[in-house]
Amino acid sequence: MRAGLVLLLIIAAACAPRPDPRVAEGERLAQARCASCHAVGPTGASPRPPAPPFRDLHRRYPVDQLAESLAEGILTGHPAMPQTSFDQAEIEAFLAYLRSLER
Structure with a gap:
């Protein structure tokens, strides 16, 4: 009985979805480039209230x-947001992180 439970746990672990490694990189980018104004995590208020x-x-x-x-550089209609751009790998990571917050 116990061996069956162990086997079931091993199979469940092997079938579990693997986390996307880009999510952690995207979170790092969000923290470094955006967290001074935006709430970048799953909870909390933005340091600058108008920043979503x-x-x-x-x-x-x-x-x-x-x-x-x-890729082209985020341009906004307000002067408080700095212009910034991302390379292709950063874009993929950043978007993976944003998608992870939708859950």
């Missing part, structure tokens, strides 16, 4: 459509 929390971005924008803006 990242966990809510998918409600405002199709997150995957942000790739072009991230």
